[in-house]
Structures are given as C-alpha cells and as structure tokens.
Amino acid sequence: MENWLTKRATLDPNKVALIFEYTDFTFTELNSTVQLYASKLYQHGIHQGDRVAIFTANSFNGYIATLALQQIGVEIVFLNTRLSESELSFQIADSGVTDCLIDDNLKHSQLDNVSVSKTMMSKILSMPASEEYEPVKEFKNDDVTSIMYTSGTSGRPKGVLQTFGNHFYSAIGMSLNLGITDDDSWVLSVPLFHISGFSIMMRSLIYGMPVYLIEKFDETYINRILINERASIISLVPTMLKRILNNLKTGQNFNDNFRCVFLGGGPIDNWTLLRCQMLEIPVIQSYGMTETASNVVALNFKDADRKVGSSGQALFPVNLRITNQDEEGIGDIEIKAPNVAKGYLNQPDLFAAKMTDDGFYRTGDLGYLDKESFLFIKGRKDDMIISGGENIYPEEVENIYGKIEGLESIAVIGVDDDDWGQIPVAYVTTDKDAFLNGQDLIEYGRNRLAHYKVPREFRLVEAMPLTSSGKLLRRKLGNLDYQKI
Missing domain, CATH: 3.40.50.980 (Rossmann fold)
Known part of the structure; x- marks a missing residue:
C-alpha cells in the first residue's frame, strides 16, 4: 500500500x-x-x-x-x-x-x-x-511497524509484533462494523502507547478522520469537548466512563454529532450501562487485545440495546470460534484474522504454541456465542475458579455485585481450600461514606447467584491493582493488605 x-x-x-x-x-x-x-x-x-x-x-x-x-x-x-x-x-x-x-x-x-x-x-x-x-x-503488509509489550496481567510482558497489515485490517473491520463516515471524529484519551490509542492514529490516516488528542485525562475538559465540539466517538475503559458520567451535570447532553462511547479494557457493570441508557449515551462494547492489533469483536448501533452485556459479533475479516465447550456452551475463544500479530519478539516458540494447527490464535479467554453469534465474555481461562467441581467465572459474580450502591469496585479470586479445592473470595473498595457488611453481601449474592458462586469472604482494600490501561491485575490481589468486613 x-x-x-x-x-x-x-x-x-x-x-x-x-x-x-x-x-x-x-x-x-x-x-x-x-x-x-x-x-x-x-x-x-x-x-x-x-x-x-x-x-x-x-x-x-x-x-x-x-x-x-x-x-x-x-x-x-x-x-x-x-x-x-x-x-x-x-x-x-x-x-x-x-x-x-x-x-x-x-x-x-x-x-x-x-x-x-x-x-x-x-x-x-x-x-x-x-x-x-x-x-x-x-x-508493506507484512512489515512490523509497532512493538507493544503486553500488560502482563498473566505473567512477564511479551513484545507483540504488529504489522501494517494488522493495523489496516483492524481499521477496515471497525469501519464496516460501525459505519465510519467523513463526519466522524474520534477523541483519543487513552494512552498512545497502548493499542487502543495507537489504533486511533492509524484509523485517522486510513479513514481520513480527525482526532481530538487529549494530553491528560480530565473529565471536565473531555465533557466540554463532547458537549460543545463535533466529536462523535470516544474510546474509554470502564473507569474512565464512570468518571465522565459522574462529572456530567443534570441536563447536560453530548453534541448532536456524538455517536458512541467505544468501550474496551474489560467488563462494565450493568448499573453503569443503565446510567448511560438513561442519559442517552450509546455504549458500544468490544473485545480485542494487543495480539490482535485492537478489536476483533464489537457491537454495532442497531444491536446495542438488545444485546447488553455482549461484546458483539466478530468483525468482517475475523473468524471466531469457541472450542472445548462445557455443557453451557462456554469454552475457549479462538481467533483467525489478518489482524492477528506476526508473533512475539524473541519468543517465536511461545507464540507458535498459542496457534492451532489450522491457524487459529488461542486468546486464553473464555466465552460463549448465542444463537445469533454474539460473543459473551466470561473471563480469562486462568481466572476461572473450580470449587467442588463447579466452574465459577469471576466476572459473572462481579457484575452481579456491581449494582450495589456504595460498592466502588469488586474483584473475585479463588483461594485454596481443603474441602472444595478452591472457594471464591472478594476484594472490594467502597465509597468513603458507605458501610457494607460482609454477611449482608453474602445474603445479597445468595438471592441472585448459585450458592457456590457467592464469595465466602469480603476483603476491603484501599485500591485495586491495575495496569496503566485500567485492567485488573488479579494475580496481585492476594498480596494486598485488607480488612475483613
């Protein structure tokens, strides 16, 4: 090209x-x-x-x-x-x-x-x-233009080799899904050093689209742009979206050209999505990673309301499948697409081990497809808790508890147990004036979840360990000081 x-x-x-x-x-x-x-x-x-x-x-x-x-x-x-x-x-x-x-x-x-x-x-x-x-x-399609190290949520970072072809097909897939037009402009508030930020730069060149470059995340400044300028799309992670919503004053609305919040970086709780619906702020959830040069799955506007909780359908250049399914259809998410990276720098064998014989990339994530091929993410395979032979997906539990007023954030991990193999334990942060009791939280869960999925203990911490892109470092939770509530 x-x-x-x-x-x-x-x-x-x-x-x-x-x-x-x-x-x-x-x-x-x-x-x-x-x-x-x-x-x-x-x-x-x-x-x-x-x-x-x-x-x-x-x-x-x-x-x-x-x-x-x-x-x-x-x-x-x-x-x-x-x-x-x-x-x-x-x-x-x-x-x-x-x-x-x-x-x-x-x-x-x-x-x-x-x-x-x-x-x-x-x-x-x-x-x-x-x-x-x-x-x-x-x-040239096969030439490496960018190398980004993975966030290290599951171990030591690996340098991902991203080619021009990877970025091009990622952009084309997004365009076909969202219907990008000459009237669109994208607010770049996520870091340039992440694929979520750099991909917006590349889309600007490929689409011929303006970019609003935000030097530092300031919700007041960003809302001023979304309200008063012609910005139509903004990429956010869940923590950023919550700050944007909390900063909006009663009666304020985004400009008439605004189309959506493009959400990545992890799951969002239903309460935040409901707030967006009440404020008439469309949220397009997506799924992607450094190894796929941004998104491979995304919702589109016509399906956003009826498929809340889904990451959407595979983008046009992407072949997606679920393997090793359990009785509920939940299994390993595998991807074949021209935007799958060339490999890992200095670790070709490690990348090759993630590829199947027929060319699919093993993402390490778990999920399922509904009858219309919409993808629902259940979490990282390594995060799954097996308690008494039952599978527990932390994100499912976290989403249920995410609706509780005063509960700022929650993260669930498995703790070794002699009787059950593992039991779920929750780490939480709360609002300053909130008072939440562990036993009440357990009862709340038992009314909404199978009993084996309910955390046995709730541990209050000052802050969650996060990567720079806002992703939870779940493996570091066990090292935190906490207070049992």
Missing part, C-alpha cells in the same frame, strides 16, 4: 486531521510537520530498519514523533510511561532498541539508570533537516 500519511495528505489536503488544545491541523499541515521532524530524526542518525523506543504521553510532540518514526521506516517500541525502572530495563534490553525518544513534558526518572541512548524530543527540534531524507513510499 502507498504510505498512508502522504496519500491522505494528497487525497484530503484541507481536511482536519488533528485537533489539539482547540487548534486544528489539516492533513497537509500534519504531513509537513511530520516530514520535517522525520528529516531531523534522520539527521540525528535514525534510519530505515532501525528499532527505536518512544516514551511519550498523549502530547503533540509525541504524536508527531510517532508518525515521523513510521515515515522513516522504523520499528517503533512503545514504552508504557507508568512502568518501573526494572520493567523498562527489561523491555529495552529485550527489544534491542538503538535509541529512546523521550517526551520533554514527562517525568522520566525511571529511565535514568536504564542502559540505552536517550534523546529528548526537543533536542530533535533544534537539529537541521537532512537533505537526504525521503519518506518510505510503501507500507
């Missing part, structure tokens, strides 16, 4: 590509800025075929630098800015990057002792442009 940025600048030179702090940039302006920065990177010594890390927030400089690296033909290693020194050291060593571009607006002390050449983005700006630089003419 032709270079996406240069082609879009040719097709839609005067169309808005990026909106940052109320300033608009057309595709021509974006392309000119990116190419100038890329020529300076080239002068700095970054050339096609290199592998370069980027440590950035959702800043204008970070946006430009990311696209500039892509224009040179560099494999971009996205570093999570919230990681510790040891975590960053591992990823930089594992990826073998030659340089690390650092956003000047970010604190980066955790990189001080990491062994890698470090360059501030502002230093690049002060360099002369190279007369020898030329942007790559073609984006």
Whole structure:
C-alpha cells in the first residue's frame, strides 16, 4: 500500500486531521510537520530498519514523533510511561532498541539508570533537516511497524509484533462494523502507547478522520469537548466512563454529532450501562487485545440495546470460534484474522504454541456465542475458579455485585481450600461514606447467584491493582493488605 500519511495528505489536503488544545491541523499541515521532524530524526542518525523506543504521553510532540518514526521506516517500541525502572530495563534490553525518544513534558526518572541512548524530543527540534531524507513510499503488509509489550496481567510482558497489515485490517473491520463516515471524529484519551490509542492514529490516516488528542485525562475538559465540539466517538475503559458520567451535570447532553462511547479494557457493570441508557449515551462494547492489533469483536448501533452485556459479533475479516465447550456452551475463544500479530519478539516458540494447527490464535479467554453469534465474555481461562467441581467465572459474580450502591469496585479470586479445592473470595473498595457488611453481601449474592458462586469472604482494600490501561491485575490481589468486613 502507498504510505498512508502522504496519500491522505494528497487525497484530503484541507481536511482536519488533528485537533489539539482547540487548534486544528489539516492533513497537509500534519504531513509537513511530520516530514520535517522525520528529516531531523534522520539527521540525528535514525534510519530505515532501525528499532527505536518512544516514551511519550498523549502530547503533540509525541504524536508527531510517532508518525515521523513510521515515515522513516522504523520499528517503533512503545514504552508504557507508568512502568518501573526494572520493567523498562527489561523491555529495552529485550527489544534491542538503538535509541529512546523521550517526551520533554514527562517525568522520566525511571529511565535514568536504564542502559540505552536517550534523546529528548526537543533536542530533535533544534537539529537541521537532512537533505537526504525521503519518506518510505510503501507500507508493506507484512512489515512490523509497532512493538507493544503486553500488560502482563498473566505473567512477564511479551513484545507483540504488529504489522501494517494488522493495523489496516483492524481499521477496515471497525469501519464496516460501525459505519465510519467523513463526519466522524474520534477523541483519543487513552494512552498512545497502548493499542487502543495507537489504533486511533492509524484509523485517522486510513479513514481520513480527525482526532481530538487529549494530553491528560480530565473529565471536565473531555465533557466540554463532547458537549460543545463535533466529536462523535470516544474510546474509554470502564473507569474512565464512570468518571465522565459522574462529572456530567443534570441536563447536560453530548453534541448532536456524538455517536458512541467505544468501550474496551474489560467488563462494565450493568448499573453503569443503565446510567448511560438513561442519559442517552450509546455504549458500544468490544473485545480485542494487543495480539490482535485492537478489536476483533464489537457491537454495532442497531444491536446495542438488545444485546447488553455482549461484546458483539466478530468483525468482517475475523473468524471466531469457541472450542472445548462445557455443557453451557462456554469454552475457549479462538481467533483467525489478518489482524492477528506476526508473533512475539524473541519468543517465536511461545507464540507458535498459542496457534492451532489450522491457524487459529488461542486468546486464553473464555466465552460463549448465542444463537445469533454474539460473543459473551466470561473471563480469562486462568481466572476461572473450580470449587467442588463447579466452574465459577469471576466476572459473572462481579457484575452481579456491581449494582450495589456504595460498592466502588469488586474483584473475585479463588483461594485454596481443603474441602472444595478452591472457594471464591472478594476484594472490594467502597465509597468513603458507605458501610457494607460482609454477611449482608453474602445474603445479597445468595438471592441472585448459585450458592457456590457467592464469595465466602469480603476483603476491603484501599485500591485495586491495575495496569496503566485500567485492567485488573488479579494475580496481585492476594498480596494486598485488607480488612475483613
């Protein structure tokens, strides 16, 4: 395929590509800025075929630098800015990057002792442009453009090799499902260093769609955009959505062009979905992962109300199946699609072990398909609790309890038990003025769940362990200090 940025600048030179702090940039302006920065990177010594890390927030400089690296033909290693020194050291060593571009607006002390050449983005700006630089003419489907390390919810992070073809087919699948038009614009408030953020950048080039770049998540500022601007779609994780809703004042509504909240990053409780329905805020749930270059399953607008709780149907390029089903039809979710990643960096055998003989990727998630092929996620296979021979899916239990007023969050894990093998135990956080009693919570569950699914104990903690994208680190719950309620 032709270079996406240069082609879009040719097709839609005067169309808005990026909106940052109320300033608009057309595709021509974006392309000119990116190419100038890329020529300076080239002068700095970054050339096609290199592998370069980027440590950035959702800043204008970070946006430009990311696209500039892509224009040179560099494999971009996205570093999570919230990681510790040891975590960053591992990823930089594992990826073998030659340089690390650092956003000047970010604190980066955790990189001080990491062994890698470090360059501030502002230093690049002060360099002369190279007369020898030329942007790559073609984006080849099988070429790796981005490397993202998995969040590590189930172990040590793995570098996922994402190709141009992966990003293209992910974008096409989303377009066919949601019916993206020239009138759409996407609010980018999730991190650029996650697939949820970077995929919006790629969709902008492929669709010719404006992006509202949000540097820091501020619900008041974001609601101002959703109410007063023409933003039509925003990507959020459940914790972000709740903050948006809590910030809305009575009588406030999003702009007439607004179409949906595109929700990822984990399950959402029914009470929050009900609040969205009352406020007439459409929520499109989805399912995807770093290894699939964003979404492979999503609801569409016509089915959103009648299929609440479902992640939707497989996108057009995606073949989805459920294997090893139990008597309820719940089994392993497997995916075959052109947006499944090329592999794991330096760990080809590990990725190969996740592939079936007929080319399906084993996601490690459990779920089922209803009669209309809508996918319902039950959780991670590793999270499933087996108590007395019965399967317990933590997310099912958490969703039931998520409706309780004053219960801020709940996470259920299995604890070893001599009699039952495992028993479910719940970790909770509550609102400041809430008083919740463990025995009352047990009774609440027994009226709504099979008794073996009800947590035997409720443990109050200060905060849940989360990844930077808001996903629960369930394996760390057992290490938390708690108070039994």
